Amino acid sequence: MTSASSAADLVPGRRLAWPALPLRYAGFAVLLALAVVGVPLVATDYWYNAILIPFLIMALAGLGLNLTMGYAGQASLGTGAFMAVGAYATYNLLLRLPGLPLPASLALGGLIAGLAGLVIGLPSLRIKGFYLIAPTLAGQFLIEWTFNQVGWFSNYASSSSISAPRLAILGRDLSSPAGRYALTLSSVAVVTAIAWRLVRSQTGRNWRAVRDGETAAAVIGVPVARAKLSAFFAGATVCGVAGALWAFAYLGTVDARSFDLDRSFQAMFIIIIGGLGSLGGSFIGSAFIVLTPILLTHLSEAVLGAGLDGGQVSNIQRVIFGALIISFLIKEPNGLVALIVRLWRRLVR
Amino acid sequence: MSFFLETLAGGLLAGVMYALVAIGFVLIYKASGVFNYAQGAMVLCAALTFVTLTERDLPFWLAGLVTLAIMVTLAVAVERVLLRPLVNRSQMTLFMATLGLSYVIEGIAQLLMGASVHELDLGIPDLPVALGPIQLSRFDLVAAASAGALVIALSLFFERTRIGVALRAVADDPQAALSIGIRLPVLWATVWAVAGFVALVAGLLWGARQGVQFSLTFVVLKALPVLIIGGFTSIAGAIVGGLIVGAADALAEIYLGPLLGGSVSTWFAYLLAVAFLLVRPAGLFGERAIERV
DSSP: OOOSOHHHHHSOOOOOOOOOHHHHHHHHHHHHHIIIIIHHHHOOHHIIIIIIHHHHHHHHHHHHHIIIIIITOOOOOOHHHHHHHHHHHHHHHHHHOTTSOHHHHHHHHHHHHHHHHHHHHGGGGTOOGGGGHHHHHHHHHHHHHHHHHOGGGGTTOSSSEEEOOOOEETTEEOOSHHHHHHHHHHHHHHHHHHHHHHHTSHHHHHHHHHHHOHHHHHHTTOOHHHHHHHHHHHHHHHHHHHHHHIIIIIISEEEGGGGSHHHHHHHHHHHHHHOTTOHHHHHHHHHHHHHHHHHHHHHHHHHHTTOSOHHHHHHHHHHHHHHHHHHHHHHOTTOHHHHHHHHHHHHHO | OHHHHHHHHHHHHHHHHHHHHHHHHHHHHHHHOOOOTTHHHHHHHHHHHHHHHHHTTOOHHHHHHHHHHHHHHHHHHHIIIIITTTTTOOHHHHHHHHHHHHHHHHHHHHHHHOSSOBOOOOSOOOOEEEETTEEEEHHHHHHHHHHHHHHHHHHHHHHHSHHHHHHHHHHHOHHHHHHTTOOHHHHHHHHHHHHHHHHHHHHHHHHHHHOBSGGGGGHHHHHHHHHHHHOTTOHHHHHHHHHHHHHHHHHIIIIIHHHHTSOOTTTHHHHHHHHHHHHSTTOSSOOOOOOOO
């Protein structure tokens, strides 16, 4: 099969009719205010630990992948690996440079993950389209293996999962669920704001040009190589921050096994179901991916009672989850974010 | 030296088995442009069905027929429910859809037939056979021979029959193929059914070797570098890629593994695949996409 442009095949260009910009700023501010002020009023520890924190972190991971894949059209199955690099880098920074404040360690850990992304992204200069999953998968497996194999990264801990150091900023302890939520929320807000600026800058426009037609972009003078590499760097940096948060704010341990291929698939699901090339889509997709299994668990407990054994319940969940994914892919080609935009327009008219 | 040869030969034999799984991918990719991640789930589903039936004292041939019928039904269902609504969508979307499909197949298969490990005895004794200076497992030889025979049969089928010609037409240009009257839905269902048959053979051979269990689905991750090296669209590529990956994997495990202090088999094949891609960006035998503005 000959194709005009493999990048365009992968991520078809499309236009979403969003609400006007001031309204979106207002909406963003309302959501943020709700998350900062409203949530702590009602949330319990269960909500923080099982729902809000993983939702925010996976949204961030999805956002990172969205920069690389949704905006720049470079397919990547290395999200888990970038998250692992971020987690281990932050762990080692906290361990070996105790004077460094937590936010700086987080940011540096993210940047180190970004460098890993840059290296893994190098083959994208020559390999295109779907074949790109090869180098990112190679990175995924190699990095996972390295962290399990080389003792230095985990400070020669006897077990493969190591407990995270205490979280504190300016002497304030953040290890309570509410504290970890605050840390996660503020990191996610800052990174999202930076990403928001980035995709509207010249860099972001170059990314989209490469995605929609690489050859055409090269012809009109878009620096294709720089666009691809910067997309890998930016995406992996965001994923790295997400990985560090996953280890420190969510799990409380640093464990390479929690950043396996399934995590990469999860991030991929998040952006495809949420909406490729849409920052908001990452959050919607994450809500779907994180909440569906929880909902299914509660639902199966309510419907079936405790009589059925856990293996069967998890099999039923697997089937339903898979079927939901397929039906969303069929019904909503541009992701759930398109559904919400349509609803919004119907409300306004 | 004979140890090196033995490792190499063992790797090549394993490579034929990888190729067998990879061919299932190639068939589907050629016909529908889908990288079918659910191939691993299909291998598991076929093996699990077969073993459950034989444990109910069905003779081998009947169990094989029933399993085949189930795989054909699955193929028709996939065409209806998955491929038809997703026609003309991006490759990544289709890939994700097959990931969802693999969840569904794995879930249903284990729901109905349990998740315990089943022994599968095909009646081939696993005795060492001396071939000149080296010793090989008889089971591996028989498995590789049957895989090889299947590969040749499939190549002939797709080279000589009308369906094969239609498949190549669709792979070349789906719209032109449609306009000269090739019925795409029928072709898709046929190809998925053939892929189901390949999954059955692969499931039996792999299942007899390592037990019928969930980890059978991971043969996908072994077949992926094979495909990438060979090119997504070439049956010959799948065979050559399988042999390369099998041999390189076995040798790396023996000679490189101890140097690095652990098993390298999770990632070595992928690194190899990247090296091949850097030289040939569409695999050894894959068709290069022509880039237009």
